[in-house]
Amino acid sequence: MKTGLTRLLPYVLILLVTLALVWIDKPFWIQLAIGVAITAITALAWDILSRTGQVSLGSAAFFGIGSYTLAIFEPLIGLTLAWVAVVVVCALAATLLGLLTLRLRRMYFAIATLGFALSMQVLVVVFPDWTGGSGGIAPPVLADGDPRWQLGLIGLLLLAAVALSDTLLGLRFRPAFFMIRTKPELAAASGVPVVHMKIFAFIVSGVLIGLAGACYGGLYGYVVPTDVFTTNWSVLPLAIATLGGMDTTIGPLLGAIVLKALEEVARSVIGGTGYQVVYGAVIILFVIGMPQGIVGLLRKAGKLAGRRTATGEKKKERERHA
């Protein structure tokens, strides 16, 4: 069973790192941390959805909808209401997509969500009067362009995502979500309103990714469709959650840190665009070597260490008796 201390670890980690980086104020590290935090939020959101058996390849749709909603609504209704609009529009899109894909299982669900993300990009280009077309759009700049405040705000959003993920791993939701994933009929036969719960997970996930996308768009105050609606933002959350360890909160966090670190190392050692190939190969090796992700590996190590101390204690006891 988890102790209170390990439960608090992610919160303490995020708070300390964010505050430390804001204090030190080194641009490279702040940009890196912002990148890690945004991908970590999308990975947590993807994981929340996958706990109900919905393996999505459509994260990019919500990422893009988030940034575009903020950009489109800010001149019309002001900044505060534009952020509310991000939540509402993403929730509506999640409900719609969730209802449409309700009966699809596994692979078919993944393909349908991927199709949704791809068609969103086309939609943006087709309606240039609203969206600026392929030329892009200018969302309001986050925190007046001060990177330290940007990191602070995105750090807060990450904390919220972590708290949501933890709540959904509690007794109220985790068993019901897992039952829906393994055998939805069994969940329904236990009184769980399966459709409501699946849509609920979809809304939580979609809104989180949308808010992350809106933050991303606000980093420089300028986005083009190929920035946010790319397959990259659909695959990255899945890769990070799988790499870090699914069905956990700490997994997507660790996954985001490791993946970003790998990317930076590969970029500085190899450089050019060739680094992406090496980086991809390393991810594949990681996934093959750690099917349960980093969290699974740590658990195994923890068990081994536990067994060692247990046998050590037994030995001591035997010596004492002798």
Added chain:
Amino acid sequence: MRDTASLSPARRSAQQSGGAILAVEDLTVAFGGLKALDGVSLSIAAGEITGLIGPNGSGKSTLVNTVSGQLPVRGGRISLRGGDVTGRRPDRIVRAGMARTYQIPRVPPTLTVEEVLSVPLLYAGRDRHRLPGLGDAAAIAAFCGLGPLFRRYCGDLSVTDLRRLEIARALACAPDLLLLDEAMAGLSHEDSVEVMGLIRNVHEQGISIVIIEHLMRVITTLCHRVVVLNNGRLLAEGTPATVLADQAVREAYLGKGFAS
């Protein structure tokens, strides 16, 4: 006249609703052109253990899946304690007081026994004071012989324990009526005797039970009444002794040549 207060809850509700806890009228269920149930009418008496038997493909499982809300109804009416539940969602039917078990219980292997039982306790929304002594997950697990396995992962349980867990999960829905879908299939003789004891204990809590079963030994020892389906129609109903002596039932089960 007996004092009503001394009766078990199910018997009391039976008196109120005129004896039937579940009534099915002219129920028709079809897959494409094939009628799996063809105008079946029957009623399940409150407070009793009813056996539901019939050859393979006779419509037993279809009947259970339909009354529990998992299959769409083409025609007819299903009522639980007098209230219409035709076409209702499965989770609503559980909340109305009818729980079911699955033949092959596929529970998430990474959940503990405690966590599985927490789902109906949290979501079935039933009054737990109705079943004194079965108010929480630990009590239900102990009642079903799962006490020592309370914190174990489902992936580590034996087939027999998974069957027990499936009954425990249904029991955690605090049902008035429990439908058991082949709870004994694939168990050894000793294990099936134990599960039969458990079913009897569940019945003593005042819960009405319907058992789908192939083993005649189970039907004759446990059931007050038996309902026989054949080709999606009602073939016979009555006490185990009269039904099993029935010529039509013997023919349906054994074929015409053997029955005489």
